[in-house]
Amino acid sequence: MVKAELGTKRTCPSCASRFYDLLRNPIVCPKCGVTFIAATLLPSKSDMPPRETVEELYLLAYGRLPTDEEREFGESLFHEPGASRRSAVEDLLWALLNSAEFVFKD
Numbered sequence: 001m002v003k004a005e006l007g008t009k010r011t012c013p014s015c016a017s018r019f020y021d022l023l024r025n026p027i028v029c030p031k032c033g034v035t036f037i038a039a040t041l042l043p044s045k046s047d048m049p050p051r052e053t054v055e056e057l058y059l060l061a062y063g064r065l066p067t068d069e070e071r072e073f074g075e076s077l078f079h080e081p082g083a084s085r086r087s088a089v090e091d092l093l094w095a096l097l098n099s100a101e102f103v104f105k106d
């Protein structure tokens with residue numbers, strides 16, 4: 001039986017091990033120590049325009065607003081054929097968290 005306080009079962013994007021997030025955010029993989037943010041905890045207002053969503057994600061990951069170029073790239077993900085809001089957010093977040101700039105700060 002799953003206890004509620006264990007949180008949600010996650011798959012680490014780095015080492016693919018499965019673990020419970022213990023309701024933490026950002027989530028830290030107990031095996032390899034990688035930090036990531038659950039897409040389900042992101043701003044999920046479906047009426048938030050792509051531009052603002054991109055800004056939110058940059059603030060969340062980097063603590064700063066995107067440059068014009070980054071904003072353009074982020075927004076383009078929302079307009080790709082077949083892209084949903086969720087897939088665009090996940091693609092952008094994945095790109096952000098796998099870039100060299102992302103450093104987890106306490």
Ligand SMILES: [Zn+2]
Nearest residue numbers: 012015029032
């Ligand atoms: Zn891991």
